[in-house]
Amino acid sequence: MNTDALRGHMDALLLSVLEHEPLHGYAIIEALQERSGGALAVPTGTLYPALRRLERVGHLSSEWATVGGRKRRTYRLTSSGRKALAGERTAWQAFTDAIGSVIEPRTAR
Numbered sequence: 001m002n003t004d005a006l007r008g009h010m011d012a013l014l015l016s017v018l019e020h021e022p023l024h025g026y027a028i029i030e031a032l033q034e035r036s037g038g039a040l041a042v043p044t045g046t047l048y049p050a051l052r053r054l055e056r057v058g059h060l061s062s063e064w065a066t067v068g069g070r071k072r073r074t075y076r077l078t079s080s081g082r083k084a085l086a087g088e089r090t091a092w093q094a095f096t097d098a099i100g101s102v103i104e105p106r107t108a109r
Contacts, residue, residue, distance in 0.1 A: 009092075011088060012085070012089070012092060014028065014054060015054070015077060015084060018075055018077045019085060022065075022076035024074045027067075028047060029047060054081070057080075060081055061075070063076075
């Protein structure tokens with residue numbers, strides 16, 4: 001998938017993947033690929049700046065943990081992140097409804 005198509009949706013994707021459990025960066029990339037059926041391949045150069053930005057604004061917290069014998073920074077959703085995710089989901093629904101009504105207009109009966 002074209003990375004330009006993801007522009008503006010990265011926050012929602014990351015918050016959603018981290019909704020139920022903390023994950024390290026590579027596991028986040030894997031979760032995005034798995035959930036999208038392989039359509040999303042987010043490069044690390046896009047992922048880590050987005051994670052740091054979400055942490056700066058308080059939507060994520062992070063800590064070092066040992067995963068598979070290696071030290072990795074894991075990211076967890078905060079209460080602010082949960083609120084942001086709810087807002088992202090509402091905005092996504094409004095966006096898809098609006099675009100859908102243009103691309104596949106209903107015919108008048």
